[in-house]
Amino acid sequence: SGLSAGTYSVTISDANGCQYLDTNVVITQPVSPLSIIGSSTDVSCKGGADGTAIANTTGGTAPYTYLWDPAAGGQTSQAATGLVTGTYNVTVTDSNGCNISNIVLVNEPALDLTHTTAVAHALCYGDMTATATVTPTGGVPAYTYLWDPATASQTTQTATGLGAGTYSVTIADSYGCTVEDTTLTISEPDSLNLDSLTLFSNDICIGESTQLYALYPGADSSFTIIWDNGLGAGLGPFTVSPTGTTTYTIAVGDACGNTIDKSTTVTVSQYPIISLDPNIATGCVPLTVDFENQTPNASDSLYTWSMGNGDTVTGGMPTYTFNSSGTYTITVVLTNTSNCTTTSSGQNEVVVNPLPTATCTADPAQTDIRTPVIYFSGGVDDLSYAWGFGDGDSSYAQNPAHTYPGVGSYDVTLNVVDSNNCQNSCDLTIIIDPxxxxxxxxxxxxxxxxxxxxxxxxxxxxxxxxxGLTDYVEEYHMMIFNRWGELIFETFDILIGWDGYYRGKLSQQDVYAWKINVRYIDGKEIERLGDVTLIR
Incomplete structure (x- = not known):
């Protein structure tokens, strides 16, 4: 073992000492060493997971086995798929157990596929002249476009011939990444609407001015706005001072040649006329005056009368009572139905004369029937006097005397009249006692x-x-006693006296005691005691 490639000799001996020599034992090796060349398919869209890493193997002794690192999910094929952008490690082993490792880089587009929009709105109501343009960025050019069916599915960057509405477009890059915009809104001017044209003016009184103007929402420099009567162009305001009722008309036109017009009338009213008698009334306090504006055709106006004393009353024909003497200047403010107001001028006066002072005294005011003469005094003023003495008699003297005919209570009245024919009175009561x-x-x-x-x-x-002789008796009681205190006569009738008899016999000549109790018609009571001599 441990031999490198080459040709070797080998001698083989058995147990009997026999030998065999082989001089051509050859050990071979791969033609080239095991190597890896990595390649990749980048992620189509930024943030996607469709990248591929490939281990291209040469040398060594096939077949090969592959093992990708955990980042690639430990895949064991030559090509690791479904990858996100990143660097992946792969180990390749040949059939001789030789292995080698290498890395493969998977890229993605640098930027997300996005876009901006630009809209040219319709110029006139109902026009199909608007355009919408989208400008993509990011992703991988080149780009394709598909607009919604409302645009006839146009495929250009700019959709044309659009009317008012909301449109959508889908943009795709060369990798097939897409972005959709569903909020491309095209607007159009409102149609000219007569109801939206509002005119403002005020009715005036002759000689006044008023402001005249119009409002029309959305009116801009593309509109033409013309008034008649020489006012000129624009919505206003304009100051007008017509001398008579005048109608003003405004014409409003848009950039598309449409026109509407509307009119307003400024009514010019006359001021109401006030006609009052300079000397409205003269009289005595309290003086009630019926006021009236003597100008005809003013009954529908609003009247406010100032009475010269801080009081005001309303109405065309008011009635007012002055309770204090003086000279009052009356002012009336007259406002007609057109709100034109006139204030009276000049000295329109009410003269309220004071009442004369009525002073009545009597001397005496109470006496009895023995002296029933009463002396009256009406004061010292230069007045006309009229006395009523309460018994049917009267006098026109200033300080009369009067004799009353009998007992009683008499209500006396003095009426006085001054040079202004103002009257006053006073009262007093005279009592004539029994x-x-x-x-x-x-x-x-x-x-x-x-x-x-x-x-x-x-x-x-x-x-x-x-x-006993007395008058005005309501109750009467008389008793007669003899010298022994014996009651020998009694009566409750003032018309019955003692005839001197007791029990049918004439009483003896003597002195007799008596007692009399009387209640008079006014409730007064008296008691008298005494004696009387009976003479025979």
Whole structure:
């Protein structure tokens, strides 16, 4: 063993000593040494796993066996397949057990296949003039293109004759790697829409100005926008001051020759007219005034009346009451349905005169029927006076005197009128009381001809009945007592007195005690005690 290639001699001896000599023993070797030349097929698309590594073997003694490293999955064929980019090691062994190792490099494209897009949108609504262009980068040129059926499946880098919509394209490089774009969107201008054209203006009052302008979404420099009435071009705003109601029209055209127009009217209204009497009203406090604008055809306007005292009222014909004296300048603001406003000017006045001062006093204000004369005073002002004394009588004197006919309470009224014919009044009450006293005689002479009924006549002179004389009685009680304190007479009727008889017999001449209690019609009560002499 351990011999190299060459020719050797060998002697063979057996057990008997016999020998054989061979001088042509030849040891051979492979024609060339075992070697590996690696080759590869690169990965088609960046990040893919379709690369191939091949061990091209020469020399040595066939057949050969192969073993790729774990990165290649330990494959045992001459060509390792399904590889990602990388460096792979392979060991080759020939039939003599000779082996050799080498590395094989599998590459991939340097860049991903990607692209950019450029779109030229449709110029007019409904046009088929748009284009879409894709520019690929990465991968391995050359590139092929396939657009979706909506483009008639065009195969060029730029798809033409497109309308509004969304398109897709697939790009493939020379290795068959592909990238797809499904969001290529083509837009187009909106069709001219009259509803989208909005005009703005305001109605005005004569002599005013207003701003006139339009809005149209999407209008750009390709649009033509023209107003009539000499306003010129553009959406505005324009300041206009028409002297009468005027209609303005705008025409809007796009780059494709389509045109729409729309109009707006600026209504010019007159200012309302106010006509008030300079001297609206004159009177006495409280003064109620009915206001009215004397201009016709203003009933549909909004009125605001300022009363000169901080108060305001509304309405075409308001009623207002002035509760304080003074001169009030009235201002009215009149706004018509066109919102044109006029404010009154000049001295439109309401004169409210104060009431005269009514002063009424009486002397006395309360007395009794014995002195029923009352003296009245109406003050010192230069006024017209009218007294009502409460008993049906009256007087036009400033300071009259009046005699009342009887007991009672009298409501007195004084009405005064000044030079402005303003009136005022005052009231007072006069009380005429009954005369609260009882007239009682101290002696009387009974009729000796027998007892009577006790009735008496206050005008009679015979003095044969003892009684108490008083007026305005509501309740009455009289009692007569003899010297022993015995009650010998009693009455509750003021019209019945004592006739001097007791139990049907004339009482003896003597002094008798009496007691009288009276309640008058006003509730006042008195009690009197005394004695009377019976004379026979």
């Amino acid at each position: 005369y609260y006293d009882i007239v009682i005689p101290n002696a009387f002479t009974p009729n000796p001809n027998g007892p009577g009924t006790g009735a008496y006549d206050i005008e009679a002179l015979d003095n044969d009945v003892f009684f």
